[in-house]
Amino acid sequence: MTDNNIREFDDEIPEKKLKILEAAIKVFSEKGFEGSRTSEIAKEANVAEGTIFKYFKTKKDILLSLLLPLTLKFIKPFAMKSAEKILNKGKDEPVDEVLKNLLLDILHLVKKNMPLVKTVVIESLYHEELLVPIKEKLAPQVLELLDGYVNYHKEKGDFKDYDTRFITRTIMSMLLGYVVLSSAFPEFFSLDEEEKEIENIVNVLINGIKNGGV
Amino acid sequence: MTDNNIREFDDEIPEKKLKILEAAIKVFSEKGFEGSRTSEIAKEANVAEGTIFKYFKTKKDILLSLLLPLTLKFIKPFAMKSAEKILNKGKDEPVDEVLKNLLLDILHLVKKNMPLVKTVVIESLYHEELLVPIKEKLAPQVLELLDGYVNYHKEKGDFKDYDTRFITRTIMSMLLGYVVLSSAFPEFFSLDEEEKEIENIVNVLINGIKNGGV
């Protein structure tokens, strides 16, 4: 792999530990946490099994140390970049342009890190220790960002008078639905039309599917 | 539990086997397939561990025999009932009423069977043997049903000229997003407003969020 995402942020982490983390993400995403063997992770990382336990107290410790890099080093800069785009420049650009770009940004971030995202999302359904940081650190960041944008346009009268949080949820829902469906059933989606698909999703979000005077 | 869903359909399956299936669904949904112990399933089912292996060749066999009851005995009657509602009576009722009722029906079906759905969905990400039947049996049923309805209204000129499958996907996406978000973050949703939420979702789907001449 020429560009790797964890490496971009964690320069100070020792090489072998990185290798192990990368291998763990790969194996976890393919087999699930409980279905993964430390032996396989070691093999995948080109490391002795014992080395894993020099860096991680237990297998579960590998899983739990996945989330900090995710939240702090990988979501935060993205959120800041997006916040700037949306809240400053974006405020007076057309809504559909801004939303399209935002969703495309999120989508690319998620796709680029699919194994990590898949693992964190799924395992958080079984391990409280993972779910709590997501709820406390990750979700609020994204929600506040979107809420702010939605509120701005609600106050300007651009949006209907739905509850702000409802609109935010709907935006997230539509993207989430697309991500899940397109990963689970890739044969229903053509890869080269991803941008068109997001464009359509944003159009539906803004104008609906009803044929009225357009 | 007074009403149980598997039992409604599988009268001929022996009592103990049912108990084991129910217990397995419960344990699988809480711990994941690999994280579940046959000993725990046995305990939950009030059955000796050996009994499990009288009915199921292996632990994996429990998982795989979950899908047939799901597809054949649990989705099919629902799909038929919905098909009738949508394709006959529903064709000339207001679109928002029909969609709202359909989504509420699906939602209730999913919620009533959440542990089973959760297990099947998640484990199908790790076990091809589960994903294939979903793709071949379950998905086409739902897709055809919705496609038919969408096409009818597209031809009548009620809907904009998006690709039929795109509209169908969008409807599924929005519901999927709601189900996932409301299960993962129940604190953002009030239970008694579920119907209102679905109503709003359908309204956004049809009219969008843009404030235009309403």
Added chain:
DNA sequence: TCCAAAAGTGAGTATTCACTCACTTAATAT
């Protein structure tokens, strides 16, 4: 009432796996 077949049991087993530890190799300082 009796008996054969079916259903159910749970202690036992072979295997798998997370983790340890005594050791080797590499790095760094003096």
Added chain:
DNA sequence: ATATTAAGTGAGTGAATACTCACTTTTGGA
């Protein structure tokens, strides 16, 4: 060069667990 520390190794271990099987209990037909 040498000593000291740190990093890495992998055979070994004990606990856990899916599955077996010899046995017991239940069922239902004659």
